[in-house]
Amino acid sequence: MKENNHLRPAAALLAALALTVTAELSGEASPTDAPPVEVLVEEALRAAPSLEAMHERLAAARELVHPAGALPSPMLELMLQNERLDRLTVGDMGMSMLGPELRQTFPWPGKRAAWRAVAELDADAREVEIELAGRELSKAVRQAAAGIWAVERRLELVAGALDLQQLLIQTVMARYGTGEGEQAAVVRAQLEGSRLARQRLELDGAREVLVATLARLLGRPPGSPFGSFTERPVVGLPPPPWGELARAASPLVASRRLAVERAQREEEAARLALRPDLTAGAGLAYRGSLDPVVSLRFGLEVPLWRRQVQEPKLRAAGHELAAAHAALRQAELDAASEAARLEADWRRVRSVARLTESTLVPQTSAAIDSARSAYLGGRGELAMVVEALRMWLEARMELVDLQAREAAIEAEVQVLVGDTHEAGSGGPSAAEGGAR
Numbered sequence: 001m002k003e004n005n006h007l008r009p010a011a012a013l014l015a016a017l018a019l020t021v022t023a024e025l026s027g028e029a030s031p032t033d034a035p036p037v038e039v040l041v042e043e044a045l046r047a048a049p050s051l052e053a054m055h056e057r058l059a060a061a062r063e064l065v066h067p068a069g070a071l072p073s074p075m076l077e078l079m080l081q082n083e084r085l086d087r088l089t090v091g092d093m094g095m096s097m098l099g100p101e102l103r104q105t106f107p108w109p110g111k112r113a114a115w116r117a118v119a120e121l122d123a124d125a126r127e128v129e130i131e132l133a134g135r136e137l138s139k140a141v142r143q144a145a146a147g148i149w150a151v152e153r154r155l156e157l158v159a160g161a162l163d164l165q166q167l168l169i170q171t172v173m174a175r176y177g178t179g180e181g182e183q184a185a186v187v188r189a190q191l192e193g194s195r196l197a198r199q200r201l202e203l204d205g206a207r208e209v210l211v212a213t214l215a216r217l218l219g220r221p222p223g224s225p226f227g228s229f230t231e232r233p234v235v236g237l238p239p240p241p242w243g244e245l246a247r248a249a250s251p252l253v254a255s256r257r258l259a260v261e262r263a264q265r266e267e268e269a270a271r272l273a274l275r276p277d278l279t280a281g282a283g284l285a286y287r288g289s290l291d292p293v294v295s296l297r298f299g300l301e302v303p304l305w306r307r308q309v310q311e312p313k314l315r316a317a318g319h320e321l322a323a324a325h326a327a328l329r330q331a332e333l334d335a336a337s338e339a340a341r342l343e344a345d346w347r348r349v350r351s352v353a354r355l356t357e358s359t360l361v362p363q364t365s366a367a368i369d370s371a372r373s374a375y376l377g378g379r380g381e382l383a384m385v386v387e388a389l390r391m392w393l394e395a396r397m398e399l400v401d402l403q404a405r406e407a408a409i410e411a412e413v414q415v416l417v418g419d420t421h422e423a424g425s426g427g428p429s430a431a432e433g434g435a436r
Helices: 007-022 037-047 049-063 111-177 183-218 243-249 251-272 310-376 382-417
Strands: 075-081 097-106 278-287 290-300
Touching (some): 037 111, 037 183, 049 111, 075 278, 097 290, 111 382, 243 251, 243 310, 243 382, 251 310, 310 382
Antiparallel strands (some): 075 097, 097 278, 278 290
16 A cells, blocks of 8 residues: 555654653753752852942941940140239249140940940841841842743743644645645644744743843853753742741841830930030149149039930930831731732642643643544544644643742742741752642
8 A cells, every 4th residue: 555655744743742742841850050059049148249248337337336335535635724914924823834634524324335235236237137138139049040940941842842843844734735735724833833933032032031140140250151950949948827937037027126126225325315424534734843733623514405405315216216116016017918928829829830730731631642633533633733732832831830930939938937947959848748
């Protein structure tokens, strides 16, 4: 029996489709040169100039703690006391003298400790800023890596679909050449191939953008190679709910707590400012041939303008303290609300991903099998195979997007709760109970 030449591309296409259906996303990953995401995070934290600048500002704030509680500089004065107006009588008259005097102000007990405590809290606030910046940088690195992982998986899917589409085009053209097909089928097959080629170009561009973003975060020069991210970056998280943990570990809440403590110290300092400062002085006066005179002085600041100066400052400090408490309550509410939002989004994405993986993915595989069988039996059109292939591709790309979104949410949660429950790249999240 003579073999039909136009059936050879169709047979090759259907064989390729059968292999494609059986090769799911859970197949063995190809080797990669990309380091684990934890290594990238550490590299970013070491290389970020912004964090280096913040550490320098922290060091500067620490240097200012001791001076904040130091005594004010003493005053050195030169004293001249003369009994006559017409001539200098130092050495001739007993009350005429010339000499230096040293005067020192001593703040009321407790003032210096309050000033020093405020400076220490300012330095602590710098540390919290560094912690928050580090978590934000970690989130950006993880999300960029997850984005690259997702784009690469989509590129693999599109590349496989393009190979199948080329076989499809050959099949349709062969049938058209023998008069068994229509020109519209050829055009449609070519249009589908052009759509996939454009999609691949868009994905290539998206990967370049993400790679450039990751290189900037790591302090690497543009165009630095990273290799392929074959495993999805995963952040190990404690089991939800995360509200209480976010209130306890959020850097923003910690900064608001420090602001409350600082406002308390400021109010204490303002209350101590109502107390007068003390002064003490000593001098040695020269009297010529007469014996020198030693003088000692003690003074007390007279707060005549306390109602116009100190008391308004004390009331203002009280208002600042009340505002700091309100800001702390708001920060705790915001942290809990953000944690609840992320938890709801995380649960939604995981549920949709599981449903997609358990229903749409196998159903689209079955659709390809059905379309293939119908086409082989002469009961269906090749367009059914094209549509089944498109649904197959869309289902798997949707699953990749959902998994990348899950990783992005985990990185956002890490900003709130910290990385004390960190897991390795590609491993199961602790919030998932170790199972996927």
